[in-house]
Amino acid sequence: MSRWDDEVDFVIVGTGAGGATAARVLSEAGFSLALVEEGRYLKPEDRPRELVDAMAMAVRGMATLATDSVVPMPLLQGKCVGGSTAINSGIVWRMPEDVRAEWASRWGLTGLVGEAMDDAYATIEDELGVGPTEAPIAGGNNLLMARAATQLGLPGKVIQRNARGCEGNGRCLQGCPVGARQSMEVSYVPRAIERGARLVTDCHVERVLLERGRAVGVRGLVRDASGSRRIEIGARRGVIVAASAIFSPLLLARSGVRHPLLGERFQAHPGAAIVGRFDEDVCMGFGASQGYEVPMRERGYKLEALSLPPDMLAARLPGAGRDWQTRVGELGRYAQWGGVVRMEALGRVRAGLFDGVSVRYEPTRADLAKVRDALLLVGRMMFAAGAKEIYPGIASMPEIVRSEAELVERMPIELARPDVHLVASHLFGTTCASADPSRGVVDEQLAVRGARDLYVMDASVFPTNLGVNPQHSIMGVVWAASKALAAREHARRAA
Amino acid sequence: MTATAIEGLPLTRLEVFWAGLVLPSFAGSGAGFTVREGEVDYLAGLARFMGAASEKAKLGIRLAFLLAVTAPVWLGGRLRGFSSLGAEERSELLDRMSRHRVFFVRELCLLLKLIACMAIFRAPSTRERTGYDRATPGATPHRRKLPVLSHAAAELTEERAA
Ligand SMILES: Cc1cc2nc3c(=O)[nH]c(=O)nc-3n(C[C@H](O)[C@H](O)[C@H](O)COP(=O)(O)OP(=O)(O)OC[C@H]3O[C@@H](n4cnc5c(N)ncnc54)[C@H](O)[C@@H]3O)c2cc1C
Numbered sequence: 001m002s003r004w005d006d007e008v009d010f011v012i013v014g015t016g017a018g019g020a021t022a023a024r025v026l027s028e029a030g031f032s033l034a035l036v037e038e039g040r041y042l043k044p045e046d047r048p049r050e051l052v053d054a055m056a057m058a059v060r061g062m063a064t065l066a067t068d069s070v071v072p073m074p075l076l077q078g079k080c081v082g083g084s085t086a087i088n089s090g091i092v093w094r095m096p097e098d099v100r101a102e103w104a105s106r107w108g109l110t111g112l113v114g115e116a117m118d119d120a121y122a123t124i125e126d127e128l129g130v131g132p133t134e135a136p137i138a139g140g141n142n143l144l145m146a147r148a149a150t151q152l153g154l155p156g157k158v159i160q161r162n163a164r165g166c167e168g169n170g171r172c173l174q175g176c177p178v179g180a181r182q183s184m185e186v187s188y189v190p191r192a193i194e195r196g197a198r199l200v201t202d203c204h205v206e207r208v209l210l211e212r213g214r215a216v217g218v219r220g221l222v223r224d225a226s227g228s229r230r231i232e233i234g235a236r237r238g239v240i241v242a243a244s245a246i247f248s249p250l251l252l253a254r255s256g257v258r259h260p261l262l263g264e265r266f267q268a269h270p271g272a273a274i275v276g277r278f279d280e281d282v283c284m285g286f287g288a289s290q291g292y293e294v295p296m297r298e299r300g301y302k303l304e305a306l307s308l309p310p311d312m313l314a315a316r317l318p319g320a321g322r323d324w325q326t327r328v329g330e331l332g333r334y335a336q337w338g339g340v341v342r343m344e345a346l347g348r349v350r351a352g353l354f355d356g357v358s359v360r361y362e363p364t365r366a367d368l369a370k371v372r373d374a375l376l377l378v379g380r381m382m383f384a385a386g387a388k389e390i391y392p393g394i395a396s397m398p399e400i401v402r403s404e405a406e407l408v409e410r411m412p413i414e415l416a417r418p419d420v421h422l423v424a425s426h427l428f429g430t431t432c433a434s435a436d437p438s439r440g441v442v443d444e445q446l447a448v449r450g451a452r453d454l455y456v457m458d459a460s461v462f463p464t465n466l467g468v469n470p471q472h473s474i475m476g477v478v479w480a481a482s483k484a485l486a487a488r489e490h491a492r493r494a495a
Numbered sequence: 496m497t498a499t500a501i502e503g504l505p506l507t508r509l510e511v512f513w514a515g516l517v518l519p520s521f522a523g524s525g526a527g528f529t530v531r532e533g534e535v536d537y538l539a540g541l542a543r544f545m546g547a548a549s550e551k552a553k554l555g556i557r558l559a560f561l562l563a564v565t566a567p568v569w570l571g572g573r574l575r576g577f578s579s580l581g582a583e584e585r586s587e588l589l590d591r592m593s594r595h596r597v598f599f600v601r602e603l604c605l606l607l608k609l610i611a612c613m614a615i616f617r618a619p620s621t622r623e624r625t626g627y628d629r630a631t632p633g634a635t636p637h638r639r640k641l642p643v644l645s646h647a648a649a650e651l652t653e654e655r656a657a
Contacts, residue, residue, distance in 0.1 A: 050613075050616065050617045051613055051616065052540055052543045052544055052613035052614070052617055053543060053617070055547065056543050056544070056546060056547035059547075061547065061548055061549035061552065062544055062547045062548045062549070062552065064548045064549045064551065064552030064555075065549050065551075066549075066551065070598075070599075071598055072551075072602075281626070283626070283627065283628065284627060285627045285628035286628070309616070310612075310616045310622055310625060310627045311609070311612040311613045311615070311616040312609070312612070313627070314612040314615070314616070314625075315605065315608045315609040315611075315612040318593070318594070319590045319593055319594065320520070320521045320522075320523075320586050320587075320589035320590040320592075320593055320608065321521070321522075321523060321524045321526075321583065321586025321587055321589065321590050322524040322526040322527070322583070322586065323526075323527075323590075324521070324522075324527075324590070325522050325524055325526050325527035325528045325529065326526055326527030326528070327527070328522070328527060328528040328625060329527040329528035329624070329625060329626075330625070330626055331625035331626055331627040332625065332626030332627055332628075333626070354549070354550045354551045355549045355550050355551060395596075395598070395601065399594060418598035421605075
């Protein structure tokens with residue numbers, strides 16, 4: 001009798017951008033797979049519109065997982081089949097050329113970011129229907145931002161998204177109710193299942209099982225309606241960890257993997273946003289959640305329109321009581337645009353007392369200067385588009401600013417960290433990849449050093465952050481790595 | 496407020512009492528957008544939030560309630576309980592907490608405000624009164640059959656289109 005509850009060629013831990021892409025490639029290459037996911041599987045029709053219910057189902061810790069700091073920074077992640085892609089806005093950017101060049105020259109990752117990546121991009125874009133946000137579903141928040149960019153002569157553009165037949169429900173965060181956004185739970189996960197992959201949900205993988213240095217399977221705790229039980233799934237050819245930049249290093253450490261850089265080099269693209277009040281209807285309730293952007297790469301940030309669910313928008317309006325209620329009565333009149341910053345700060349992830357994880361990460365002065373620059377520009381754009389008042393969300397400024405002159409005059413020369421509310425949803429770097437053994441927890445094939453048949457395939461392998469939205473880069477890198485893995489395994493099988 | 500929602504709340508009875516006082520007070524004045532009698536179940540919203548929140552956040556919420564109910568003393572300078580204040584006065588105190596110079600106080604107040612808003616907008620009738628959902632004039636959502644990879648999603652879209 002087998003010791004395993006199930007046995008496959010590869011066990012993949014996590015079904016987000018990384019895990020699902022590995023599943024797409026390896027299932028098509030003929031390998032049997034088990035996809036093990038801590039969160040649950042939610043069908044489009046299961047995704048509620050009401051934010052508290054939607055987030056309770058799909059967002060890790062209700063977005064309250066945060067850095068350990070006197071000024072904590074919330075870290076947003078999905079916890080369901082599809083991972084963070086199931087709550088994201090579907091924005092697609094290819095990895096910038098300068099990043100590819102740096103990864104090849106400084107980190108020795110040519111195999112991942114060379115031609116193989118171009119091939120991967122072409123296929124993924126085709127399969128996930130990547131295209132520009134269509135005009136009829138742009139919605140007021142995006143259209144106003146386009147107007148502002150035109151007025152100020154900024155290099156704004158319509159956002160490319162992986163959406164097919166988007167109806168402009170403005171519910172990317174809650175989960176697309178019609179399955180238009182091609183997040184992993186409606187695209188690559190079902191595709192792998194069609195090819196025989198098995199999906200195990202509600203299962204927290206506690207350990208990768210290593211025997212004489214070789215990954216032979218995983219042990220997980222399933223918690224579902226019928227109670228909780230432990231399972232073990234055997235992996236004949238290997239285990240792929242794709243549990244995100246926060247949880248992959250923790251799982252590896254728990255499994256006995258040791259490397260000086262494990263959990264180190266944590267990086268992010270934190271962001272902050274400004275809400276503005278207009279005389280005209282904006283109506284965030286209709287339109288693509290994010291359909292317009294202004295890339296300011298040379299200045300280290302990117303501006304994006306970001307529609308909020310009504311609860312978040314109301315909470316973002318200043319104060320409580322009389323004036324606040326007056327503003328909430330006109331929720332259709334507000335726009336929100338933000339800046340996402342490519343920060344230089346490096347942090348670290350470790351097992352911790354609270355929620356099992358501790359993340360240390362503090363933006364540097366230079367990082368905060370970029371936040372200031374981005375917010376100043378967003379504020380100017382708001383007034384250029386006709387805002388009557390804006391709420392900069394900067395503690396050392398007036399809560400309500402009514403003109404561009406006031407904005408410029410009252411904006412502090414330097415932002416202190418407690419001044420500004422930062423949130424991070426693009427997370428990288430805690431099992432860094434490098435061809436140099438001293439600089440990479442994983443090698444250029446994304447294989448874990450010091451173990452056999454154990455791989456990491458998610459955002460944690462990124463040696464640097466990008467300055468653009470990362471999902472497509474994660475998928476491109478993982479695609480290239482899993483294609484190469486499939487080729488090596490086929491060769492091994494043939495030999 | 497259902498019994499199960501209260502049972503699910505990881506709070507003491509006293510804290511549940513505080514929550515019932517504090518959460519409705521963000522929209523406690525009679526001006527602008529108001530919540531109708533019995534329209535919003537704040538404690539059910541809180542239970543849903545706390546049921547999925549991180550351990551750190553749960554601790555933060557409890558601390559936030561304590562700060563809020565003692566605010567008449569440390570912020571208002573009066574030896575009175577939160578419950579003895581009128582609705583407008585409670586809102587005013589929360590308003591002052593939300594712009595307090597200490598980050599920690601502002602942040603905990605924001606956490607409670609977000610929970611209150613989530614409870615408020617869980618009721619479909621409240622959302623209808625804010626103008627949030629009005630379609631932009633002239634914009635007609637288009638529909639087409641989706642060549643998505645998931646059968647479930649494709650079937651759903653076809654059903655909706657039919
Ligand atoms: C709100 C939001 C909006 C975003 N918008 C965009 C966007 O528009 N465009 C873009 O390019 N990027 C966007 N991102 C970022 C992008 O979604 C992520 O960078 C990407 O999904 C990360 O991929 P990943 O595979 O590393 O991790 P994830 O996608 O987070 O997947 C990790 C999975 O592993 C599971 N897991 C973790 N631990 C375990 C365990 N022990 N056992 C079993 N399973 C486990 C998790 O539940 C999760 O499902 C957004 C992110 C967020 C949160």
